[in-house]
Amino acid sequence: MTSDVANLPSVPNTPAATRRVALFGRANAGKTSLLMHLTGSLQRPVNFPGTSVESVQSSCMSGDCRLEIVDLPGVASLRPQSRDEQVAVDHLRNPETPPDLICFVLDAGKLAVELQLLQQIRGLGLPIVVAVTKVDVAAAEGFPIDADQLQRALGLPLVVVNGANGTGVDALRIELAMTSLEAIKPAASPAASPAACVTQKRAISQSLTDKLDGFLLHPIFGPVVLVVVVLVMFQLVFTVAEPFMEWIEIAQGFLSGGIESMISAGAVRSFLVDGVVNGVGSSLIFVPQIALLIAFVTCVEATGYMARAVFLLDRLLRRFGLSGKSFIPLASSFACAIPGIAASRILGDERDRLATIAVAPLMSCSARLPVYVVLLAAFFPAYQAGLMLFVLYAIGIVTAIVVSWTLRRTVLKGGVSMLAMELPVYQRPRMRLIGRHTWFSVKSFLVTAGTVIFASTIVVWALAYFPRPAAIGESFDSQRAAVVQAAPADSGDQLAALDARQSAAYLEQSYLASMGHFVQPVFEPAGFDWRMTVGVLAAFPARELVIPTLGTLYSLGEVEASADDPDPRLKDALRNAKGPDGKPTMNGLIALAAMVFFALCSQCAATLAAIRRETHSWRWPIFTFTYMTVLAWLAAVAIYQIGTMLGFGS
């Protein structure tokens, strides 16, 4: 069949026509890579990691015929059991714009199951072209299939394709453009007998996947390997990303310097440097971490290992009211909760899904890391900092366990949770696909950075910059004049000190400071001074704003912290900051209370927006925000109060 079609002239029977093709099949059948080969590119993002959670559309030409192809989420049957499956089935059953034909993607590796689904699809009456994938996998697993035999048995157009290298895709494109659009009749009798097309008896004793599973799913080695994989993931995020983050910092410094040399001091320059460059830059700095983590997670998923992690963790996560499948969204949330929340769509049970979404923001995301790093460096010796960092991550995880456990026993009680999932054959990941997934995720992060974070940064900047009482400027101008008059030769240091004091004086008068002083009583029990309080307040739209805000507040102008080398000036300023009474306003205990606060608090408008999008209600974002913020406050107060009682407060 394959070769016959390939030899036909590529002239469609309905010239210049458009055909809407629905790419339909079970999960893991290879729809997404098939679409990539069919059309050469993906025009809209494929959401990781359910691979095709949204309908992805793309088009291509076959002769004169334009094929508009929709990649539908994988389904197990025509009776959908998750949001994903509902999308796919609704598309086929859409009474207004049903697809012109279905391209049924049939995984040769599980022929019998595929034929059952195909039998259901035939009942819809839509024309069907069968694309058989993974013939090589079936052969390697010991179930080679006979495509000609299968085609005769089915009585449908059938093309064998290879999702890895694209063999057979040309033939499929022609078949999709040329096949008759007449409605097909559902087969009266059971369609093809799989037995006729497959060598039922396994030809080989153990495939490569069997051998790997023997080790990776081993009761003892399996969990050990899983722990190693997770550790490698963290290592990637915290060490490999570092040089890239430094480059971004350098570029940012270069840009600020350029602006400063071109524009004279004033509101415009401050807006551009402090507001735009530093504000947006402080979130751009996380792009390498997010990209690496997403690439790693996608890669692990593409190899087939992610499903094994789900298998190994299911029992454990069940105890906490989650599902083994929750591991995928929760692991991605260590980079950023937004893709993690989107990834929760793979969870079939709605209650499992909501519990996962509600706790995903508790995983310490990459935006919390700079806060930890700066405060740890300022108040803890290096040998303690590593352990403390681990403790902060653990606090998030343990809280998530407690919250999900509670939710599943109260508001999210019951539900039909199920696992019943395929563990795919191990595969070498295709770099092109991983590159695409990573790029689309980074792009959506950049859009967030360009909109939500950018807008909030501007607001914080304006609140910190205005009003600027003329009296302060005049007072410092006269002081400056006095310094220059006294010692014109080496007034540089003194002038710089005056500049710093002047911006501090302005800040004390700013709207932001007034707000800080007003809210201060709330955070007094946690030991925060008004500046830390302002940092906390400023971070509610996006926690990326904490470090730039604290930097501004401690009158340092631009302050940037990389994961490894936090700005030493901010570190020292935090350590040396004194209140009106001359006592230090910060110490190790307050720093710990602040870090735990940041670890637990919901400070990310984009995450709440993602929760709203995924749950279609305001209830869950409001709930998540409230419980996280209350827990964060309680934990910070408890740490400070108990710590002070135990004498750690000095």
Add this chain to the structure above:
Amino acid sequence: MDSHVTETPSDCSASPQMGNSAVPDASSSDQGGACGGHRLDAVQAVGVVGTQFEVVAIDGDDAISERLAASGLWAGTVLEHIASASFGGPMLFRVHGYRLALRRSEAARVRVVEAR
């Protein structure tokens, strides 16, 4: 099959004949009865990899049972036990040439007899 397999009282209230495959000759099973057989989760075969079973029926007709049928578990299907996660975690079976992970609670709905 090893000695851990326990006979469970069979509940035949709902055991739809899923799919279009031939219904196996259930009476030929040594357990007797139209929907007898062992519960699949009772097959404590952690060390006994490669044991093969034949599905007799699926208990229940809710979403889980439906998913099991859609996954290829219908009467006559041959299952091969591949692995079990530790601490009562999921079990892995080869079904129709692919690998299907089932929770023990899900496997409990599948009634099997040892394949000959």
